[in-house]
Structures are given as C-alpha cells and as structure tokens.
Amino acid sequence: MPKLTIDGKEVEVPKGTRLIEAARKLGIEVAHYCYHPGLPIAGNCRMCLVEIEKNPKLQISCHIEAADGMVVKTQSALAKQGRQNTLEFLLLNHPVDCPVCDQAGECKLQDYYMEHGLHDPKFDDNKVRKSKKAFPIGPNVMLDTERCILCSRCVRFTDEITKTHEFGIFNRGDHSEVGLVPGKSLDNPYSANVVDICPVGALTDRDFRFKCRVWYLGKTPSVCTGCSRGCNIEIDYDRLRPHKKAGHDRIMRFKPRENSEVNKWWICDAGRYSYKLIDHGRLVAAKQSGIDASLDAALGEVAGLLAKAREQGRSGRIGVLASPDMTNEELFLVRQLFREELSAALAFEMAEPAGHKDDFLITADKHPNRAGAREILGTGLAKGEELLARAARGDLVALLVFHWDIAALAGADRLAAAARGAPLYVFATHENRTTYAARFALPVANFAEQSGTFTNCQGRVQRIAKAVEPLGESRPAWKILCEFSDALRLGWTHESAESVFAELSASVHAFAGMSWQTLGHAGATWKQGQPQEAAAAR
Amino acid sequence: MEPMILDMLLKAGLGLIILGMVLNIAGLLTWVERKQSALMQDRIGANRAAIFGFTALGLLHGIADAVKMFTKEDCMPKGAHRFIFNLAPAISVAFAMAAFAAIPFGNTLTLFSRTINLQVAELDAALLFVLAAMSIAVYGVILAGFSSNSNYAVLGGMRAASQMLSYEMSMGLSILGLVLLNDTMNLQEMVRAQGGTWLGFIPRWGVFTQPLAFLVFTTAVLAETKRAPFDLPEGESEIIGYFVEYSGMKFGMFLLTDFIETVLAACLVSVFFFGGWQIPGLHATGFHFPWGTTIPLPPLAVSLLGVAAMMTKVVFFNWLFMALRWTLPRFRYDQLMHLGWKILLPASIANVLVTAAWVAWRG
Amino acid sequence: MAANVKVLKRRELTWWENTFLPSIYAGLVITSRHFFGNLAIHISHVFGLRKKERGSTTYQYPEEKRPLAHRYRTRHRLMKRDSGETRCVACMLCETICPAHCIAIVAKEHPDPDIEKMPASFDIDLGKCVYCGFCVEVCPEDAIRMDTGRLDIAAYSRGGMILNFDHLMNPELPVLDPAKPVAR
Numbered sequence A: 001m002p003k004l005t006i007d008g009k010e011v012e013v014p015k016g017t018r019l020i021e022a023a024r025k026l027g028i029e030v031a032h033y034c035y036h037p038g039l040p041i042a043g044n045c046r047m048c049l050v051e052i053e054k055n056p057k058l059q060i061s062c063h064i065e066a067a068d069g070m071v072v073k074t075q076s077a078l079a080k081q082g083r084q085n086t087l088e089f090l091l092l093n094h095p096v097d098c099p100v101c102d103q104a105g106e107c108k109l110q111d112y113y114m115e116h117g118l119h120d121p122k123f124d125d126n127k128v129r130k131s132k133k134a135f136p137i138g139p140n141v142m143l144d145t146e147r148c149i150l151c152s153r154c155v156r157f158t159d160e161i162t163k164t165h166e167f168g169i170f171n172r173g174d175h176s177e178v179g180l181v182p183g184k185s186l187d188n189p190y191s192a193n194v195v196d197i198c199p200v201g202a203l204t205d206r207d208f209r210f211k212c213r214v215w216y217l218g219k220t221p222s223v224c225t226g227c228s229r230g231c232n233i234e235i236d237y238d239r240l241r242p243h244k245k246a247g248h249d250r251i252m253r254f255k256p257r258e259n260s261e262v263n264k265w266w267i268c269d270a271g272r273y274s275y276k277l278i279d280h281g282r283l284v285a286a287k288q289s290g291i292d293a294s295l296d297a298a299l300g301e302v303a304g305l306l307a308k309a310r311e312q313g314r315s316g317r318i319g320v321l322a323s324p325d326m327t328n329e330e331l332f333l334v335r336q337l338f339r340e341e342l343s344a345a346l347a348f349e350m351a352e353p354a355g356h357k358d359d360f361l362i363t364a365d366k367h368p369n370r371a372g373a374r375e376i377l378g379t380g381l382a383k384g385e386e387l388l389a390r391a392a393r394g395d396l397v398a399l400l401v402f403h404w405d406i407a408a409l410a411g412a413d414r415l416a417a418a419a420r421g422a423p424l425y426v427f428a429t430h431e432n433r434t435t436y437a438a439r440f441a442l443p444v445a446n447f448a449e450q451s452g453t454f455t456n457c458q459g460r461v462q463r464i465a466k467a468v469e470p471l472g473e474s475r476p477a478w479k480i481l482c483e484f485s486d487a488l489r490l491g492w493t494h495e496s497a498e499s500v501f502a503e504l505s506a507s508v509h510a511f512a513g514m515s516w517q518t519l520g521h522a523g524a525t526w527k528q529g530q531p532q533e534a535a536a537a538r
Numbered sequence B: 001m002e003p004m005i006l007d008m009l010l011k012a013g014l015g016l017i018i019l020g021m022v023l024n025i026a027g028l029l030t031w032v033e034r035k036q037s038a039l040m041q042d043r044i045g046a047n048r049a050a051i052f053g054f055t056a057l058g059l060l061h062g063i064a065d066a067v068k069m070f071t072k073e074d075c076m077p078k079g080a081h082r083f084i085f086n087l088a089p090a091i092s093v094a095f096a097m098a099a100f101a102a103i104p105f106g107n108t109l110t111l112f113s114r115t116i117n118l119q120v121a122e123l124d125a126a127l128l129f130v131l132a133a134m135s136i137a138v139y140g141v142i143l144a145g146f147s148s149n150s151n152y153a154v155l156g157g158m159r160a161a162s163q164m165l166s167y168e169m170s171m172g173l174s175i176l177g178l179v180l181l182n183d184t185m186n187l188q189e190m191v192r193a194q195g196g197t198w199l200g201f202i203p204r205w206g207v208f209t210q211p212l213a214f215l216v217f218t219t220a221v222l223a224e225t226k227r228a229p230f231d232l233p234e235g236e237s238e239i240i241g242y243f244v245e246y247s248g249m250k251f252g253m254f255l256l257t258d259f260i261e262t263v264l265a266a267c268l269v270s271v272f273f274f275g276g277w278q279i280p281g282l283h284a285t286g287f288h289f290p291w292g293t294t295i296p297l298p299p300l301a302v303s304l305l306g307v308a309a310m311m312t313k314v315v316f317f318n319w320l321f322m323a324l325r326w327t328l329p330r331f332r333y334d335q336l337m338h339l340g341w342k343i344l345l346p347a348s349i350a351n352v353l354v355t356a357a358w359v360a361w362r363g
Numbered sequence C: 001m002a003a004n005v006k007v008l009k010r011r012e013l014t015w016w017e018n019t020f021l022p023s024i025y026a027g028l029v030i031t032s033r034h035f036f037g038n039l040a041i042h043i044s045h046v047f048g049l050r051k052k053e054r055g056s057t058t059y060q061y062p063e064e065k066r067p068l069a070h071r072y073r074t075r076h077r078l079m080k081r082d083s084g085e086t087r088c089v090a091c092m093l094c095e096t097i098c099p100a101h102c103i104a105i106v107a108k109e110h111p112d113p114d115i116e117k118m119p120a121s122f123d124i125d126l127g128k129c130v131y132c133g134f135c136v137e138v139c140p141e142d143a144i145r146m147d148t149g150r151l152d153i154a155a156y157s158r159g160g161m162i163l164n165f166d167h168l169m170n171p172e173l174p175v176l177d178p179a180k181p182v183a184r
C-alpha cells in the first residue's frame, strides 16, 4: 500500500489508485474534465495538472498512479498556472453562450473558471465555428459541437458502458468535432446519461431544454420507482419560482445519484423521464363513482365500516389489496392494521404481463418494493384475483385497493363484478378506470411527496424523501392508515414515516438493526442469509 | 317701548352681520392656510378645484371641502356615547362664536340720528364673558375625547384639558394688568381708553403699556386655538387626537372651531393691545397730525374707518398666527408645561404685581 | 480596547433663549422672506414680469412633466435587434436577480439556431417591481432597459399592472389595460 503526501497531508491508498482519487480521499478536489470514475481513463483534457516533487513537468493526476513517498502539490503556483493555461486553451474556441446554454449553473467550465480563470482573457473573438449549432442527435439528447471540449467522456460511455458505439471524434486539430457515427442515432435506453457526464453544455437534455434554469432547482435525494432496481436519483423541482407555479409542473427532472451498490452513476431513460407522472393525471380530490366528493366523508365511511366489521366479528371478510408500490412503512402499517388487528383477507400481488428487462439496470418487475412487501406481508398470501372473485361472490363486506389499476390488469368486467359484490374503496395516486368504478376513490401522495423506504430487488433498503407537497387533497397512505387506527382506537402515535420505520425494524427480522440514520442516503442491504424472499425475488 | 324693539332688531342685525363675517373669515382662513403655507414653502397650494375651468386661485377648495364634508358618511364608533358624541362639536363651535358678541368692531355709528354701538352685547363684564365662552368651548374638545370610546381620542382630550388648564391661568392673569390700568372690564371702554397718543406719535395702545402682558397673552391665546406649535391635542403625526373618530361635518365643525378661534384670538389681541378700532391720530372730528395739520372728516367716515382699522388688525394677526403655525414645530410636552407654568405664569403674576403697584403709586 | 468616547456637553439654554422669542423671531424672518418673495414673484407673473423666476418648485404634474435625469429608472422596455426581433434570449438572469420576484419568463426555441433561445412570454408585474434596475444591470444582452421615461403607471386592477411581451416591445403603446374599471 503506497503512502504519499498530498498538499502536506499523508494518505495511504491501495496500489493502482490514481492521484486524483487519492486526493479525493483527503477531501481535495482536483479540477478535471475527461476523468470520470465510471469510465476508462483518457487523460486528454489536461485540466487535472498537479505538481509532483522531483518531477520537472506538471503531471495529470487522473492518470499517474500513487507511489510510495510521492509528494504532490495541487495548490502550488505552478500547478495553478498550469490549470489556468489549460482552461484558457479550452475556451479558445468555446462560444461562451451561457445565457442560452442549459448547462449554465452546473457547468464545469463556469465552475473552474471561477476557481482558476484568468479573468482577463487573452483570446480574441475570432472563434472557429463548427458546422452546425445545436441539433438533436436522438430522442433525448441535443448536441452543440461548438461547446464541446472534446473530453471524450461521451465516446467512452457509449463504447464501454452501453457498448452501442454511437459517438466518435472526427477531424483533427481545431477542426476536431464530436459527432455520431454516420447512420446512427443516439437512441439506446441509457442515452441521456451522456448529458450528465458531459462536463459542459455540449450535450443537453431535449426534455429539459429551456424549461428552467438549474439554479431554480431544489434537489431531494430519492429512489426511482420505475422498476425494482431502485436506482438512486435526485428529484429536481422548481424551488425558486413559486410565483410561476400555477399551471406549471413542479418536478423539472430526475438526475441519477451515485450509488456504487446499485446503479453506479447511471439510470435508464425510462426512469429518468418517469418524473412526468408525478404531476400529470393525478387524483387530487376524493371521488364518489367518478364525481368529486368530500374526502372526510370518504375516510369516515371506510373507518366506520372497519369499526362496524370488527364489532360484528366480520372483519375477516374485509378484503385488502395492498401493493408493492407502497413503502415498507405503509406495508407494515397494513400488516399491523389489517392482519394483526382485523385479520382481514390480505393480498398484494396480481398477475401482470412480464416487463422488459436487460442485463444492466432494468429489471422485469416494474414495482419498486416487491421484495419489501414479500418480507413484511409474507409470500403465502392469496393473489389479488382471488379477492376480486370473493368480492364478486358477495363474500366480502368491503374491498380496499391500494394503487392497483384493476381495470387495466384484470379487465373492466371483473372489476365491475367485484364492485357489484362489495363496496370498492380505491386509494390511488392517479385517475384511472378503477378509480371511476370505485364507490370512493381516495387521493394518496406519491413517492415524491412523502418520505419512506423501498426495498429493491437486491434486498437493499433505500430512503425516499419528500420533495414537494402532496397535490390537492392527497395525503400519504401511512397517514390515512393512521387515521383508520384512530377510528379503531388502536393508540398508534406515529408522527412520521421515520417512527413507523423504527417500529418496523424492531418487529420484522430483515430490517433488524436498521434506522433512518444508518440507512442514510445510500441505503443498506438486508443481512445475508436472512431474507429468502429477497433471493427469490431476484 | 318702540325704540327698544328697534334697538333689539338692530343688535340682532349686527350680530348676524358679525356672525356672517366671522364665518366667512374662518372659511377664507382655510384658503389662507393652504396658500400661505404653500408660498412659505415654495409650493403652489391647492389650485385644482374649478367651476367651468375657473379655479379662482384655489378659493373654490373651501366650497369643495364643505360639499365633501356634508356629503360624507357620518359614522360613530361602537360604544361611543351617542348624545355627548353629537353634542361635543356643537358646544365647541357655538361657544367659540358666542365669544364674538362682546368684541367691539367699531366705535358708535350714527345712522339716521340713531347711535349704534358696534358691539353686539354691551356687557360690563365683557372680558369675563369672552374668557368664559372660550373656556366652555374647550369642553367640546374634552367631551369629544371622552365620548368617542377610543384610546387616541381620550389621549387627545386629556392633553387638551391639561393644556387649557395651564394656559388659561396665564391668559386671565395677563389681562388683569389691563383691567387695573383701564379700570374697566368692558371691551368697548377698554378700546376707547386706548385712544390718543403719547408725545403725539406713540399710540396709547396696550402693547406699549403692557408689553409683557402682550407676549404672555398672545402665547396663551395661541395655545387656546390648539394649533401648531400647540397642537398636542391633535398630534396629527401620532394620535390624531380628540376628533379621530369624527367624520363628515362633525369633524368639519371642529375644524371650523379652530379657525373661528384663530379669528377670535386675532380680535382679542387687537382689542386688548392694539387699540381695536382706534387709528392713531384719528379723532371724532377727523385726523389730527402731530405737526398740527388736520383733515376734518364726517362722523360716519370716522366710524367706518374705525371698523376698517379693526378689520385690518384682525387680518394682520390672522396672517401672523398662520405664519407662526407654519414656522414653528410642535412643542414637546415637557416644553409645553415648562413654558406654561414656569415662564408664562410667573411672568404674568409679576406683571400684575408691578402694574398694581404702579396704579397704587399713581393713586 | 477602550472605545473612543467623546463626551459632548449639552449647552444649557440661557434665560432669554428659554423664552423661545429669539428663535421664533428668526424663524418668522425666514418663512416670511419666502412668503413675500414668492408672493412678489407670483404677482409679477400676473403682470407678465419676471417670467424666468419660478415662484414655486412645484411641477403641475399631468400638464407639466418633470424633466428626468437621463439615468432615471422608468418603465421597462425590451430592446430590438436590427431585424426588429427582441434581443432577449430568455436567459432568465433578470428573473433570477429580481428582488421583487416580479418577472416571469417562459422560454422557447428561436428559429435561428445561432440565437437558439427567445422568450415565449415575458411578464413584468409593475405592481410588485421596486424599480431597482437590477434586471437592466444583469442582462448580458443589453436586452432590457428602463429608459422609456414613462411613469404614468396606473391600472384598475392588479392584473392590469402586468406588462406583457407586447407592452415591453412597444413602450409607446397605451399603458396596460385600457381603463377598464372593476365592476362594482
């Protein structure tokens, strides 16, 4: 293990570690463009120059391996000047059209210029223009070759990560230009990741184009709910323009969040653009057979029904169809309320068509929390279809459905039959045919509007956090469950999802020892050997 | 029998004329106030009210004000004492106007062999009457403050009460010197006593015999009008004062009272200290100049000249009071009390003592 | 560290000053000088004399406009390119800097890829604007200025105080919602 000194501080790193990573270990960030920890090293931008003692020339820290006894200076006058000159060259032909550039605000050229810039530029305005300004190169990505600094990250991404080889760098000298290989279009399922790794505004998101300036964004760490992988994301919402909110989407975009255990630095395009569901087609008020109704009346009716069934000893004939879209906390409360307290007929799965999957991130299971549901509610439960059938037979006093769009999965006929047999209460985030058919449809918050945890297909428990307020009258399902418990006088005192999780970790083995704090923003995996369910889900 | 009825009719007529005159002057004062303050402050002043495009130098604003006040909603705060609340402005304005009955606006006027004394009420104790009327007018202010059911109004009323108390004392005492000197409380007599000159050119006016009393009285009477620099009962910048809850013409009556009192103050100062209707050198037969020249005039002309002289003096003092009001900032409360009790009161007492001694010595 | 304290002794008023008479006199002299001076000028004006002197510092506003200093900040306008299009590229820097949050811009694609971006809508709520001029200072394109010289900003509703893109591009247009009184 080589031991070296960086900026006067000693650090020991595994053999083969690059200087830039060794410095990062000490909390020293060396400016860089082409280096990306998830990509092979190219060493072509020359931005990461550092001074190494007994070495006459500056060296690129992204490529040099740490060696025993090395003395590295990242802040010496020489190193700084080296980076300053590099930056000057990078900007030589850069258009600096930041006012119209979507990258402005999160652009590494801007950031490093603030740190290292000459601030009295020597270049003149005779820039080499490229053939075309911004143009789309695929369904999700815009390319502006004039802004490109030829770091080749995008090329390496398509070569090494997706192996689709769309990008290349063509021509030479100041005519070098990034572009697509002729005849190709950037349409692989992970294409928009090049937007994130491009350090400048050469590759920008077509969906995000001109929608918002990035400094208006508030950022909340969360987890993608597109499939059971549970890729870590950041929810970017419009924070600074409340005066413009009316009629505008609140969520502006999703960005991948680094998690070496789950998604590394990437997410798929389907997950990235799933943010649109958060603000569109939502159920924002209680509905009675499709017509606006009072939420309090709806909640009161369900609570009264539960209390009455318990009194009459018929609570076993309450059907509850929970969902793998619910958080661990909500599922736990479902278990406490409906199984422990009411011994109701419980289910959480329905037959679904197999989803698309690949060998990188995308999984076939399109629900974020099936592993958690199986662990908390158990695997031996009936399927949703059985509940429907019982309801249709008139065997149930009520059927409570969380999230599932029954009409889409089981067909409108079976839904109608069930609704005829027993009053149907649907707790849903979005309006759909099932909410129309229900006796009462109650709006619940979605994952961007509440905190909680999901368990992904690897048995990793990961936190989501509230980015925006619940839309309209909707409220988190765990709060609704707590309200029912109040009506049944169960004496629950949950103030937050965190306190539910504390109880969950105390009573469900797989979650033992976990707490909101130990999960952090990266999550934690179930203890090995315990959860057979998780293994089965994989 | 018959001459007496005629006398009464004549007096009633005279009273009406004087009342009309006073009200008009008071109304005009609103215009004077605006225009004079504007000129003093390099402004133009209200000049937008117009009839068919004629603005008449802004004179129409007074009419516009009146129209506005009469048409405004008349509101009364919850919990106010309805009767007293309505009575207060009436008391203020009525007694302020009543005081004019004792003011002599001229010497006697002989018309159709009838001699008319140009003073509505020929009271022997006219001085006391005037002081009493002014004191009662203050009740309006205090009652307004107490009946409004508003803290600010109460504050204003209390300030008014204590201010009046402090200054009326000096006011009364300062006049006492004049009473001693002239041996009368009848204002007409007092004015007559100020006729003639010393050394042929110094008029025998009160201001020369009682200069200290003049200063004290002017200050005190200004304080009685409750206008800047003595506008603590109003305190427009902080408590608004006793009339804060009044609106419409009831508020207008308080406003009017202020102006009427200004006119009254000007009249009193003229009568007490500047010889009322006296013109130096003008005798019953005409002008007699110190160097011997005489200009004979008919008695009617002399009488009218006297009235004109009185009016001129009143107008001058109105101007002076306006100028003071727009020159001086409001007193601090402690300054107000300091001035009233520690300066004016001792000064007026000293004045009375010295005058009394002098009168006793003279025999 | 001992603070540097200088004790100022308050001067006691003399007996004579305490009567306030000298100050009252001095004050009256000043105000009367203005009064009679201005009166004389106004009277001279009636006779057509001393026309050059002003008897007051008042501007009779709607008829007589006050001359504005050339840096005076007035209603906003958007600048135009030679082609007549707006110079604004909807960078939203003005919207960002605005301390009153009164600017609202929605961006769209400009047909010319060399310009790339332009406002789809550009609203300034003059009811909220504090006339700080930050928007002008921050604009990288010199696209917004506050030099129309228009101060006559009045409307019958809050909504009427909002300038839209057309108002900003054509500052000579009549102001805001053309006097539509709110129905009572």
Ligand code: SF4
Binding pocket: A094, A095, A096, A097, A098, A099, A101, A102, A103, A104, A105, A107, A108, A109, A110, A147, A200, A201, A202
């Ligand atoms: S890439 Fe960065 S420096 Fe270049 S125009 Fe965009 S924001 Fe500005």
Ligand code: SF4
Binding pocket: A147, A148, A149, A150, A151, A152, A153, A154, A155, A178, A197, A198, A199, A200, A202, A203
């Ligand atoms: S487009 Fe972006 S990622 Fe690709 S080479 Fe240019 S700067 Fe690097």
Ligand code: SF4
Binding pocket: C094, C097, C098, C099, C100, C101, C102, C103, C124, C128, C129, C130, C131, C132, C133, C134, C135, C136
């Ligand atoms: S002048 Fe100031 S407050 Fe007004 S729009 Fe510009 S930045 Fe906003």
Ligand code: SF4
Binding pocket: A099, C087, C088, C089, C090, C091, C092, C093, C094, C095, C105, C135, C138, C139, C140, C141, C142, C143, C144
């Ligand atoms: S700062 Fe200038 S260019 Fe940018 S949006 Fe405002 S007016 Fe347009």
Ligand code: FES
Binding pocket: A031, A032, A033, A034, A035, A042, A043, A044, A045, A046, A047, A048, A049, A060, A061, A062, A063
């Ligand atoms: S980051 Fe080291 S050369 Fe680019």
